[in-house]
Amino acid sequence: MTAPTKTRRAIVFGLIRPLSISIFVLVLAGLLAGPAAAHEGGKAQPRIAAQAQGKGFNRTIVVRLRDLDSGDPISGANVKVRTRMTRPHVMTLIPRTIPETKRPGVYSLPYTFVMPGDWKAEFEVTGPKVVTAKADLDVPIAVTAPPPTAQTNTPTVLPTRLETSISERDWVSMAVLWLHGLASLGWIVGVIVMAIALSVPPLLTEGARAAIAQWYRSWGAWAHWSAVPLIVATGIYNMVYVTPFELAVTPSAIDDLSNVPYGRAYEAILLFKLALFVVLLATGTMVLMRTIRPQVVANPGAGPVRTLIAALGPPGVVYLLTVPLILAAAMALRYVHILSHVAEVVNIKLLP
Numbered sequence: 520m521t522a523p524t525k526t527r528r529a530i531v532f533g534l535i536r537p538l539s540i541s542i543f544v545l546v547l548a549g550l551l552a553g554p555a556a557a558h559e560g561g562k563a564q565p566r567i568a569a570q571a572q573g574k575g576f577n578r579t580i581v582v583r584l585r586d587l588d589s590g591d592p593i594s595g596a597n598v599k600v601r602t603r604m605t606r607p608h609v610m611t612l613i614p615r616t617i618p619e620t621k622r623p624g625v626y627s628l629p630y631t632f633v634m635p636g637d638w639k640a641e642f643e644v645t646g647p648k649v650v651t652a653k654a655d656l657d658v659p660i661a662v663t664a665p666p667p668t669a670q671t672n673t674p675t676v677l678p679t680r681l682e683t684s685i686s687e688r689d690w691v692s693m694a695v696l697w698l699h700g701l702a703s704l705g706w707i708v709g710v711i712v713m714a715i716a717l718s719v720p721p722l723l724t725e726g727a728r729a730a731i732a733q734w735y736r737s738w739g740a741w742a743h744w745s746a747v748p749l750i751v752a753t754g755i756y757n758m759v760y761v762t763p764f765e766l767a768v769t770p771s772a773i774d775d776l777s778n779v780p781y782g783r784a785y786e787a788i789l790l791f792k793l794a795l796f797v798v799l800l801a802t803g804t805m806v807l808m809r810t811i812r813p814q815v816v817a818n819p820g821a822g823p824v825r826t827l828i829a830a831l832g833p834p835g836v837v838y839l840l841t842v843p844l845i846l847a848a849a850m851a852l853r854y855v856h857i858l859s860h861v862a863e864v865v866n867i868k869l870l871p
Contacts, residue, residue: 562647562648562649562650562688563586563587563589563591563593563648563649563650564586564587564588564649564650564652565584565585565586565587565593565596565644565649565650565652565679566584566585566586566587566676566679567582567583567584567642567644567652567654567676567677567679568582568583568584568585568673568674568675568676568677569581569582569583569640569642569654569656569674569675569677570656570673570674570675571630571640571656571658575660576631576632576633576634576635576660577629577630577631578629578630578631578632578658579627579628579629579630580600580617580627580628580629580630580640581625581626581627581674582598582600582617582625582626582627582642582674583624583625583626583674584596584598584624584626584644584649585624587679588763588764588765588779589764589765591624592622592623592624592625593624593644593648593649594619594623594624595619595646595648596619596626596644596645596646596648596649597616597644597645597646598616598617598619598626598642598643598644599614599615599616599617599642599643599645600614600615600617600628600630600640600641600642600643601613601614601615601640601641601643602630602632602638602639602640602641602658603638603639603641604634604636604637604638604639605636605637605638605639606636606637607636608636610633610634610636612633614643615628615630616628632658632660634660635660635661636659636660637657637659637660638657638658638659638660639655639656639657639658640655640656640657640658641653641654641655642654642655642656642677652679652680653679653680654677654679654680655677656675656677688760692756692757692760692761695753695756695757695761696753696757696761698749698753699749699750699753699754699756699757700849702746702749702750702753703746703750705743705746706743706744706746706747706750706803707799707842709739709742709743709744709746710743710803710806710807710835710838712731712735712739712743713735713740713743713806713807713810714806714810714830714831714835715731715830716731716732716734716735716736716739716810747800750796754796758789761856762785762789763785763856763859764776764779764782764785764859766786766789767782767786773786779859780858780859781855781858781859782859784855785852785855785856785859788848788851788852788855789852791848792845792848792849792852795841795844795845795848796845798837798841799838799841799842799845801834802834802835802837802838802841803838805832805834805835806831806832806834806835806838809830809831809832809834809835810830
């Protein structure tokens with residue numbers, strides 16, 4: 520057995536193990552990341568609903584908090600109210616904390632408005648597990664009791680203003696997205712470099728090609744394929760923490776996505792992107808096997824394009840066609856993500 524053959528086999532067996540582990544992690548991520556909540560380990564985005572129940576000066580302020588994405592009740596938040604009279608005088612009372620009741624996500628406080636007039640109750644929701652949010656509720660207090668009307672005990676959903684400052688979680692997500700894009704680009708370009716370095720016929724002059732091949736065989740292959748676990752790890756983070764809603768894996772959950780703005784479109788694009796990544800990984804591995812075990816004969820008269828196609832083979836052609844598709848899916852995913860949040864904000868403003 521010649522030395523080049525031993526070197527090629529060493530590269531093959533050295534790469535198969537980490538590559539197999541990466542594929543297993545990718546499949547496992549697809550199974551586990553689906554049911555994870557969009558804000559798990561992060562902060563929930565509150566939707567504030569409030570009501571000043573009762574008549575006259577003595578009221579009961581009731582606040583209900585639900586997550587903007589999942590609709591689940593938010594417990595353990597710090598809810599404060601500050602009342603301010605705007606007419607006929609200007610008066611502001613000290614803020615008070617509204618304690619949570621036995622019902623999850625429902626906060627209640629007996630409250631006395633000191634004089635008749637037009638009052639505004641200003642709510643602020645804070646806490647380590649929620650994004651800071653604010654909302655206002657108009658509370659008119661009349662001197663004489665108004666005529667009896669039908670009242671409801673359901674709090675009114677208020678236009679909610681979420682905190683606009685960039686949090687620590689946002690900086691982490693931006694860094695992870697940057698690493699994900701950088702690792703993906705490095706791996707995509709690395710397959711082409713691999714084909715240039717290891718393929719037959721040579722794509723460059725023998726001296727330059729020999730230098731690239733030597734670099735790739737020594738440590739370049741490890742740097743190249745180590746990007747795969749990084750892509751998988753950052754991809755899992757994006758699915759768990761960046762996805763704007765809870766991913767659906769069951770038929771009933773998929774039906775519920777019809778209530779989420781652009782929910783089905785987002786998940787369909789995400790699954791399409793994952794499928795493209797599997798194709799990209801499989802064809803890239805086939806290109807690796809092809810370049811390490813050459814299957815073509817040199818054709819000195821062929822141009823650089825034909826030479827590259829001959830070196831990559833059918834798997835490499837599929838690989839090259841998959842690259843723009845997966846980039847298009849990534850851009851579409853980001854765009855639909857923005858549309859989803861814009862639709863949620865519009866829906867909140869349109870609620871009664």
